[in-house]
Amino acid sequence: MLVDDEQLHRQLADPLDDRVRAVYLLLAQAKLPDGFQIRPASNGYIQKELRFEIDERWLFSAVLNKSWVLWYFRKPAFTGPLKDAKMLLRVFPNAELNNKNEVKIRLRDLKDAYAVLGWVQQNV
Numbered sequence: 810m811l812v813d814d815e816q817l818h819r820q821l822a823d824p825l826d827d828r829v830r831a832v833y834l835l836l837a838q839a840k841l842p843d844g845f846q847i848r849p850a851s852n853g854y855i856q857k858e859l860r861f862e863i864d865e866r867w868l869f870s871a872v873l874n875k876s877w878v879l880w881y882f883r884k885p886a887f888t889g890p891l892k893d894a895k896m897l898l899r900v901f902p903n904a905e906l907n908n909k910n911e912v913k914i915r916l917r918d919l920k921d922a923y924a925v926l927g928w929v930q931q932n933v
Contacts (some may be wrong), residue, residue, distance in 0.1 A: 848860045868885055
């Protein structure tokens with residue numbers, strides 16, 4: 810459930826590639842398992858981000874850039890059903906591990922976004 814629709818619209822106010830805008834909106838309005846909150850946020854140098862939280866745990870992030878949305882499977886996600894970050898590298902060939910041992914994927918179109926959301930729906 811999206812927590813702050815007005816903040817989302819402020820994040821999308823700047824000029825943006827239409828495909829990237831569509832990806833970010835899809836993620837913001839996604840139907841996720843019960844209990845998930847999707848919260849537009851900013852944090853330090855990251856000004857346009859969606860945080861995907863459940864039971865006060867911040868599991869996923871989507872950071873808005875001009876040419877893509879950077880999706881993160883954050884470390885807290887690896888304590889439940891998702892225990893191995895490297896498994897995601899096999900599922901998503903374009904994924905990478907960052908220096909925090911979190912998995913990041915550049916989502917450039919709706920196909921990429923649907924793949925990530927489908928995985929979340931089936932595995933969380």
